[in-house]
Amino acid sequence: MNMVSLQSELINLVKQTNVQFNLPVSSLIEKSLMRGEGTLTSTGALAVETGAYTGRSPKDKFIVHEPNVADKIDWGTVNQPFSADKFTSLYQKVLTHLHEKEELFVSDGYAGADPSFRLPLRIINEFAWHQVFARQLFIRPTELEHDASAQPFSIISAPTFKADPVRDGTASEAFVIISFEERIVLIGGTEYAGEMKKSIFSVMNFFLPEQDVLSMHCSANVGREGDVALFFGLSGTGKTTLSADPNRSLIGDDEHGWSANGVFNIEGGCYAKCANLSQEKEPQIWNAIRFGSVLENVIVDSKTGQPDYDNISLTENTRAAYAIEEIPNALSPSVAGHPNTIVFLTADAFGVLPPISKLTKEQAMYHFLSGYTSKLAGTERGITSPEATFSTCFGAPFLPLPAARYAEMLGDRIDQHDTEVYLVNTGWSGGPYGIGKRINLKYTRAMIQAALSGELRQIETTTDEHFGLHIPLHVPGVPDHVLEPRHTWEDQTAFDLKAQELADNFKENFLKFGAVSDQIKAAGPR
Known part of the structure; x- marks a missing residue:
């Protein structure tokens, strides 16, 4: 693969006139409502449905087999290899698909609250609500923190692009493919936003140990x-x-690193299960679900706008995404000893x-x-x-x-x-x-x-x-x-x-x- 050419194609995509860049969350929610992507609940949260995929699709996840990482990856049923040529071909098809959209949504963020181990991110979405999700789950940079010279790891999410397994080398219409050399996560065929969050966790689980940092799911x-x-x-x-x-x-x-400096959060938000959620048992999560947060696959009363957390008719994996600052006793910045x-x-x-x-x-x-x-x-x-x-x-x-x-x-x-x-x-x-x-x-x-x-x-x-x-x-x-x-x-x-x-x-x-x-x-x- 030619990293320069793939990255230049991505830069050209982001420079399109139809790209909405780093919109505030309020504007993204307004866009989501106008586009019919979701509805507001009685608490102000954005409620959405993710279609056929209501959870991660592990059999559709791949890592590109590349010279610089091939000897390091633990290949198998979890880390399935994907051809570099097939990745380039699929990548170009996805970019052509996105070029044709009336609007795209792009934002910058970070993974890793410790600046010494921070990974810059660029998130490119077809759906406005996916951008709301990304703003909650990833760390939001300030103007002073933004470094235009840093090479970001890009997430490209095109839910309405369906792969052809025979032609594209995927396992189904859905795919989540990580290229470490190209610094790209390519997602298609699934609307489940959690694929973005967990793909970057997988990326950090590769990069952090290389820097003598233990990455942890805790x-x-x-x-x-x-x-x-x-x-x-x-x-x-x-x-x-x-x-x-x-x-x-x-x-x-959910996700942390343990370095010579101590422990730090990898994320900027929380992605909580909310099946059978109650104010009495989990008041912090309950109170965090307000304007700016996203509810996935939660049934909402059409008359009152109230979420029914006990109704799991769409999936048991109902979720709430919200910024960590919504938790009253959250540590800021998210680093400790x-x-x-x-x-x-x-x-x-x-x-x-x-x-x-x-x-x-x-x-x-x-x-x-x-x-x-x-x-x-x-x-x-x-x-x-x-x-x-x-x-x-x-x-x-x-x-x-x-x-x-x-x-x-x-x-x-x-x-x-x-x-x-x-x-x-x-x-x-x-x-x-x-x-x-x-x-x-x-x-x-x-x-x-x-x-x-x-x-x-x-x-x-x-x-x-x-x-x-x-x-x-x-x-x-x-x-x-x-x-x-x-x-x-x-x-x-x-x-x-x-x-x-x-x-x-x-x-x-x-x-x-x-x-x-x-x-x-x-x-x-x-």
């Missing part, structure tokens, strides 16, 4: 004394709920993992690589009983590099900064899903508080016989018997069988990490 907050906490966890584990704390400032809710505490959250539907356990460095690396939680019966077709699910580093779909690289960086930082790491089970106790009960949220909050305050450092632990985890004998505000999962089951033989079943799942999943050290492999279930 939320982060900081206490009044400057103590920093990270929360890793897959969907349904309570990451958003437990990291939201009125006594701590939010650094960010080195983490004192790391929390891995899992919702264990087998009911056998302790509600909280302390991890050694090797155990932390093992469970980071595993990224375990459970899928429940009824959440997907064909699932009739709880199933173990694993997502490497709690973010497998977004990791271009081999997983061991991220784990080794985590281990080095745990050592260097004496960071405490805890595994917290927000799932079931007293039996598996359907028999036991979900662990009391009040108890989980007390355990998190004890971990963040440093109280658990001084408390004696006992070692779990199945997983080798170190279980505190006492946590303030939590009954002692709750802490040992075996004691909460009436049938302890059934507990042992179920614990062995989950341990076997861990072992089978970990076979794919052949390159990690024997110490890390030995830190798993016994």
Whole structure:
């Protein structure tokens, strides 16, 4: 590929007279309404629908196979290679498609709140509402921060362009293709705005480790004394709920980097799930959904304009996008020191993992690589009983590099900064899903508080016989018997069988990490 020629074509596109450049959010919302892209809700949020694609399309995501990156990428089902020639051809077709549009919307932004590791972005959209989304999720530069000489990473999103898989080399009509050499994300055939956000996260997951920065799929907050906490966890584990704390400032809710300077947010906003959202349970998110924010696939009452968050008839993946400044206790700028505490959250539907356990460095690396939680019966077709699910580093779909690289960086930082790491089970106790009960949220909050305050450092632990985890004998505000999962089951033989079943799942999943050290492999279930 010829980087000069592709970039010059992009520059020519942006110079068109039909390009609306860096419009304010209010003007973009006005454009969206005039173009029939969405409606305003009673709170002033812009409500839109994303058509056939209501979530990410991982099978349609590719990375261009280029000489400078080919030896670095962990190629496979997540990072699928795409021909450079096919990319050039498809790129030119998309640009021709965009040239023919009456209006295009372009803006500049950044990924990375720490200026030392900031990636300049240029976002080019066919839809005005996609620009509203981009303004909320990416960092908005000031006039003083704008650097015209910097080579941006461009996002080109053309939802109404449908690919021909036979002709274009894609898997379907939709495509999300990253070219690291050309510094382009090319998106087409899907209206789901989350593809823009997660593509740039994938880009940062490639660039940051090259700068000795650990990129992480986690939320982060900081206490009044400057103590920093990270929360890793897959969907349904309570990451958003437990990291939201009125006594701590939010650094960010989803994507972060950990450099020699400390932790920084990669984003400028939040992309919160809002199925069954309530003002009582999640007031910060509820109050953030106002003018300037975007609601995706939320059913809105046509008469009152009120969103119905309990109605998931379009998709369970209803979303709200809003600027992080809408959260009252958000830290600005979104940078802080080195983490004192790391929390891995899992919702264990087998009911056998302790509600909280302390991890050694090797155990932390093992469970980071595993990224375990459970899928429940009824959440997907064909699932009739709880199933173990694993997502490497709690973010497998977004990791271009081999997983061991991220784990080794985590281990080095745990050592260097004496960071405490805890595994917290927000799932079931007293039996598996359907028999036991979900662990009391009040108890989980007390355990998190004890971990963040440093109280658990001084408390004696006992070692779990199945997983080798170190279980505190006492946590303030939590009954002692709750802490040992075996004691909460009436049938302890059934507990042992179920614990062995989950341990076997861990072992089978970990076979794919052949390159990690024997110490890390030995830190798993016994």
